[in-house]
Amino acid sequence: MEKRNIYMDHAATTYVKPEVLEEMIPYFTENFGNPSSIYSQARVTNMAIDESRGKIAKAINADRREIFITGGGSEADNWAIKGYANANKHKGNHIITTTIEHHAILHVCEYLGKNGFEITYLPVDEKGFINIDDLRNAIKDTTILVSIMFANNEIGTIQSVKEIGEVCRENKVVFHTDAVQAVGHIPVDVQELNIDMLSMAAHKFYGPKGVGALYVRKGIRLENLIHGGAQERNKRAGTENIPGIIGMAKALELAVENMEEENKKLVMLRNKLIDGLLERVPHSRLNGPCGEMRLPGNANITFEFIEGESILLMLDAKGIAASSGSACTSGSLDPSHVLLAIGLPHEIAHGSLRLSLGEKTTEEEIDYVLEVVPQIVQRLREMSPLWDNFAKGEK
Amino acid sequence: MEKRNIYMDHAATTYVKPEVLEEMIPYFTENFGNPSSIYSQARVTNMAIDESRGKIAKAINADRREIFITGGGSEADNWAIKGYANANKHKGNHIITTTIEHHAILHVCEYLGKNGFEITYLPVDEKGFINIDDLRNAIKDTTILVSIMFANNEIGTIQSVKEIGEVCRENKVVFHTDAVQAVGHIPVDVQELNIDMLSMAAHKFYGPKGVGALYVRKGIRLENLIHGGAQERNKRAGTENIPGIIGMAKALELAVENMEEENKKLVMLRNKLIDGLLERVPHSRLNGPCGEMRLPGNANITFEFIEGESILLMLDAKGIAASSGSACTSGSLDPSHVLLAIGLPHEIAHGSLRLSLGEKTTEEEIDYVLEVVPQIVQRLREMSPLWDNFAKGEK
Amino acid sequence: MLYSEKVMDHFTNPRNVGEIADANGIGEVGNAKCGDIMRIYLKIQDNIVKDAKFKTFGCGSAIASSSMATELIIGKSVEDAWELSNKAVAEALDGLPPVKMHCSVLAEEAIHKAINDYREKAGLELWDFKETDHDELHDQVHGDE
Numbered sequence: 018m019e020k021r022n023i024y025m026d027h028a029a030t031t032y033v034k035p036e037v038l039e040e041m042i043p044y045f046t047e048n049f050g051n052p053s054s055i056y057s058q059a060r061v062t063n064m065a066i067d068e069s070r071g072k073i074a075k076a077i078n079a080d081r082r083e084i085f086i087t088g089g090g091s092e093a094d095n096w097a098i099k100g101y102a103n104a105n106k107h108k109g110n111h112i113i114t115t116t117i118e119h120h121a122i123l124h125v126c127e128y129l130g131k132n133g134f135e136i137t138y139l140p141v142d143e144k145g146f147i148n149i150d151d152l153r154n155a156i157k158d159t160t161i162l163v164s165i166m167f168a169n170n171e172i173g174t175i176q177s178v179k180e181i182g183e184v185c186r187e188n189k190v191v192f193h194t195d196a197v198q199a200v201g202h203i204p205v206d207v208q209e210l211n212i213d214m215l216s217m218a219a220h221k222f223y224g225p226k227g228v229g230a231l232y233v234r235k236g237i238r239l240e241n242l243i244h245g246g247a248q249e250r251n252k253r254a255g256t257e258n259i260p261g262i263i264g265m266a267k268a269l270e271l272a273v274e275n276m277e278e279e280n281k282k283l284v285m286l287r288n289k290l291i292d293g294l295l296e297r298v299p300h301s302r303l304n305g306p307c308g309e310m311r312l313p314g315n316a317n318i319t320f321e322f323i324e325g326e327s328i329l330l331m332l333d334a335k336g337i338a339a340s341s342g343s344a345c346t347s348g349s350l351d352p353s354h355v356l357l358a359i360g361l362p363h364e365i366a367h368g369s370l371r372l373s374l375g376e377k378t379t380e381e382e383i384d385y386v387l388e389v390v391p392q393i394v395q396r397l398r399e400m401s402p403l404w405d406n407f408a409k410g411e412k
Numbered sequence: 413m414e415k416r417n418i419y420m421d422h423a424a425t426t427y428v429k430p431e432v433l434e435e436m437i438p439y440f441t442e443n444f445g446n447p448s449s450i451y452s453q454a455r456v457t458n459m460a461i462d463e464s465r466g467k468i469a470k471a472i473n474a475d476r477r478e479i480f481i482t483g484g485g486s487e488a489d490n491w492a493i494k495g496y497a498n499a500n501k502h503k504g505n506h507i508i509t510t511t512i513e514h515h516a517i518l519h520v521c522e523y524l525g526k527n528g529f530e531i532t533y534l535p536v537d538e539k540g541f542i543n544i545d546d547l548r549n550a551i552k553d554t555t556i557l558v559s560i561m562f563a564n565n566e567i568g569t570i571q572s573v574k575e576i577g578e579v580c581r582e583n584k585v586v587f588h589t590d591a592v593q594a595v596g597h598i599p600v601d602v603q604e605l606n607i608d609m610l611s612m613a614a615h616k617f618y619g620p621k622g623v624g625a626l627y628v629r630k631g632i633r634l635e636n637l638i639h640g641g642a643q644e645r646n647k648r649a650g651t652e653n654i655p656g657i658i659g660m661a662k663a664l665e666l667a668v669e670n671m672e673e674e675n676k677k678l679v680m681l682r683n684k685l686i687d688g689l690l691e692r693v694p695h696s697r698l699n700g701p702c703g704e705m706r707l708p709g710n711a712n713i714t715f716e717f718i719e720g721e722s723i724l725l726m727l728d729a730k731g732i733a734a735s736s737g738s739a740c741t742s743g744s745l746d747p748s749h750v751l752l753a754i755g756l757p758h759e760i761a762h763g764s765l766r767l768s769l770g771e772k773t774t775e776e777e778i779d780y781v782l783e784v785v786p787q788i789v790q791r792l793r794e795m796s797p798l799w800d801n802f803a804k805g806e807k
Numbered sequence: 808m809l810y811s812e813k814v815m816d817h818f819t820n821p822r823n824v825g826e827i828a829d830a831n832g833i834g835e836v837g838n839a840k841c842g843d844i845m846r847i848y849l850k851i852q853d854n855i856v857k858d859a860k861f862k863t864f865g866c867g868s869a870i871a872s873s874s875m876a877t878e879l880i881i882g883k884s885v886e887d888a889w890e891l892s893n894k895a896v897a898e899a900l901d902g903l904p905p906v907k908m909h910c911s912v913l914a915e916e917a918i919h920k921a922i923n924d925y926r927e928k929a930g931l932e933l934w935d936f937k938e939t940d941h942d943e944l945h946d947q948v949h950g951d952e
């Protein structure tokens with residue numbers, strides 16, 4: 018049989034769409050002039066960047082002067098949290114976040130926690146939602162910043178961002194959201210949702226790696242993370258990554274254009290995948306919510322009695338690329354902090370599989386996965402002493 | 413006459429060489445898998461990154477485990493200085509640098525100066541060299557770090573890096589060098605030159621923008637600048653910019669391969685340019701040293717009585733792209749801090765022009781510049797009241 | 808993280824999976840919380856390991872280590888089987904990534920436990936070995952560099 022090549026790890030990273038790459042190419046070789054310079058060649062790149070910034074702003078209903086380009090999602094997250102905390106410590110030292118943030122937020126908060134700040138980590142329920150009253154109760158006089166992710170990268174939970182923004186606004190606390198998994202995938206409107214700062218990364222929506230952006234509402238003061246030249250209105254130094262910016266803008270424009278139609282398809286395929294797996298594999302459970310409040314392309318299932326890495330390796334042998342826990346920590350052996358946060362016991366959290374679908378995913382691929390995964394689970398369970406114990410116990 | 417298109421601003425940024433872009437392309441669209449994942453597709457990118465890291469390490473005679481990828485030169489500089497300072501403040505709070513550093517170093521030092529660190533800015537002589545005895549005398553018990561740039565971006569001065577490294581080593585002080593203008597242009601060997609940390613940026617040597625690297629000698633502890641995922645051996649979070657890394661490595665490999673031959677040509681052209689301008693334009697002077705201790709492609713000339721931006725605009729009208737002062741501060745109106753540091757009075761520092769040559773620069777282009785610049789200078793002087801006063805005074 | 812072809816072979820086609828109904832030595836190490844449990848069954852006759860089988864809950868390298876370790880001890884004397892080190896298992900697999908070395912430790916220890924189980928049942932003196940404290944190992948593997 019021909020080796021399959023099924024990519025179901027879009028939440029980790031995507032390829033660059035050909036239309037996007039095509040727009041980028043001239044900026045590598047021809048229009049490469051430093052946009053801060055004053056010769057005509059530079060004026061071309063300057064204008065192209067400006068236009069791209071406009072597209073990015075439009076996609077989230079912001080003003081282009083509120084968009085600052087970064088070297089990726091992690092940089093945007095680090096800058097938002099450290100930059101805001103350091104520039105506003107005279108107002109207070111308390112920051113609120115959640116237990117299910119990406120490490121780019123969590124590790125920054127841990128760092129700040131060791132450096133004079135007090136961090137509250139809001140718990141989540143078994144579907145991954147925070148409780149809005151927990152947030153209300155956590156806010157105190159010294160609270161300066163709330164950072165709650167828009168959509169979770171592992172279990173796909175979409176928070177009630179608008180409500181969170183409202184609570185922050187009522188309490189005059191700045192609200193940052195890590196929207197790396199949301200932007201380009203679900204509608205994001207910083208005005209309607211009361212968002213003050215927002216992080217995004219191009220490689221999650223078919224744009225290039227190594228470029229992202231931080232939206233910063235006018236009037237908010239941040240300390241620079243990368244000091245130096247006067248780029249990005251003096252806020253983020255470094256010669257502009259012109260092709261990267263052009264690519265991010267183009268990819269985002271396409272993503273917003275196709276979003277509605279795309280998501281109809283994704284939701285249908287995702288539901289088929291989730292329902293099919295739960296039905297075919299006993300002792301399996303869905304992590305994260307069903308329906309509207311789940312990212313359209315995300316499926317995350319736990320299979321009891323087996324371990325995630327083995328599942329991934331067997332899937333790979335069948336030509337399926339997937340992930341277990343969050344992508345940038347596989348290679349590490351700890352079970353996902355997100356799965357622990359929604360209440361899974363350690364030994365069960367180990368056996369989870371994230372399948373994240375994308376624009377090219379077909380129904381035929383879903384059928385293949387539905388055929389292959391149950392076999393793999395069974396094989397691994399046959400090797401597992403835990404399954405053994407369980408099966409014997411049941412008798 | 414056909415409009416010329418002469419690029420003489422290679423020190424600001426370069427285009428990506430076609431061979432480099434060609435190597436990058438497959439990593440945008442095909443081999444895009446997250447290198448931290450465990451499926452086969454990711455193994456391809458993982459190995460490609462490893463190989464690239466090896467090439468980068470080899471180019472500066474380091475070990476590949478000492479190379480950490482960043483989002484550019486500014487990030488590398490910021491990380492080296494802030495990361496080292498914050499991780500080692502128990503050892504002391506004194507940092508030594510120079511008055512002619514790039515803003516990516518200077519502004520970080522200013523920032524640290526306001527946050528508990530003491531900064532010494534070593535002066536330079538009229539050619540831009542620091543005095544090694546000044547360095548010796550500046551080191552004290554509390555000194556933890558010396559950061560001195562390898563080669564200056566404006567006036568091309570190459571410091572006696574080896575000697576600086578020796579003094580640092582004798583005094584057990586860590587030595588960082590901003591080698592953004594040096595790497596890929598002149599030989600750099602971190603072992604021979606006693607360098608402990610070194611910054612580079614790919615877009616200065618025909619690689620892509622938005623990617624750079626920090627070399628960190630084994631055993632040196634840095635605080636992370638960008639916290640989050642486990643990439644770059646837990647030291648720099650963010651999904652790897654695969655095409656960027658591949659491109660940087662390829663560009664550097666090519667640069668090192670061609671360096672000797674390339675520099676012969678560049679030095680010849682540069683000398684012709686400098687000598688020609690000084691000869692043809694009265695009241696002009698060369699900034700920075702002549703000969704071996706000047707970057708091969710750098711010419712920086714001051715024309716008295718006129719102003720830099722007007723020169724650039726007129727050059728642009730003639731199809732020549734050049735720069736005045738440092739590229740990322742043009743757009744700002746202050747005279748270059750480097751030219752002030754080598755002792756130029758304010759009014760004279762304003763009238764300087766940097767022409768930086770590259771691999772495609774031809775002798776014919778030099779001839780054209782030699783024809784055009786004197787005319788431009790004369791035209792601007794005819795408009796200048798300073799020239800007027802001077803000319804009348806001379807009579 | 809890259810696995811050798813040998814590891815992948817032993818992972819995808821593990822040898823000696825299962826249990827031995829009349830095993831006279833059984834050893835189990837690891838814990839589910841860590842994501843790794845290994846159980847080894849031995850059939851020992853005339854001081855020779857006649858058969859060995861395993862059940863493992865764990866990553867690719869844990870499964871491959873179990874497979875390789877059982878293969879290496881079958882046919883050996885109990886003394887020789889006892890001498891099998893985790894390094895030997897890893898080497899036989901053409902190496903393991905550094906963060907995965909502890910998976911081969913599991914195999915070594917599971918065999919030690921199984922052999923001592925056999926010796927206990929046979930009324931023989933137990934041999935000395937130090938079982939790694941799994942929590943300590945965990946910190947070692949996952950702690951700061």
Ligand SMILES: Cc1ncc(COP(=O)(O)O)c(C=O)c1O
Pocket residue numbers: 254255256257423424484485486487489514516561563564565590591592593613615624740
């Ligand atoms: C000497 C020097 N250091 C640092 C930088 C900053 O590099 P980047 O703009 O790639 O961040 C530059 C160039 O802009 C430079 O010339």
Ligand SMILES: Cc1ncc(COP(=O)(O)O)c(C=O)c1O
Pocket residue numbers: 028029089090091092094119121166168169170195196197198218220229345649650651652
């Ligand atoms: C929710 C979330 N935040 C932040 C990041 C970090 O983005 P990047 O890897 O582009 O720096 C990611 C992805 O890795 C993510 O999924």
Ligand code: FES
Pocket residue numbers: 350841842843865866867868869907909910
């Ligand atoms: S069994 Fe613990 S990671 Fe392999």
Ligand code: FES
Pocket residue numbers: 350351841842843909941944945948949
């Ligand atoms: S998983 Fe067992 S040592 Fe960490």
